[in-house]
Amino acid sequence: MDDIHISVPSTEAASTLRENFEELLARVNGDLIGFTMNPNDPISVEAAVAFCEQRIDYHLTEFTDNAALHSLAKDVKQRFRQSIEAQAQQARR
Numbered sequence: 001m002d003d004i005h006i007s008v009p010s011t012e013a014a015s016t017l018r019e020n021f022e023e024l025l026a027r028v029n030g031d032l033i034g035f036t037m038n039p040n041d042p043i044s045v046e047a048a049v050a051f052c053e054q055r056i057d058y059h060l061t062e063f064t065d066n067a068a069l070h071s072l073a074k075d076v077k078q079r080f081r082q083s084i085e086a087q088a089q090q091a092r093r
């Protein structure tokens with residue numbers, strides 16, 4: 001997710017955003033560890049995406065004071081979707 005960019009007003013805000021962003025990703029990835037997906041079943045793949053999006057929304061509630069992080073939610077969800085779909089496609093090969 002290195003290609004997501006956002007401007008913030010200070011280096012302190014950038015540092016906080018970076019820390020919160022990394023924490024959000026770690027939490028969502030931790031939730032996904034126990035999730036099983038059948039890469040040959042489109043419904044299962046979409047369920048994995050939906051689960052991931054729900055977990056992103058859930059964990060964002062822990063960062064209510066970080067508007068910059070919340071503004072990235074759509075991009076983060078899209079990147080997770082792309083990753084899940086790519087993993088499913090790779091597993092089908």
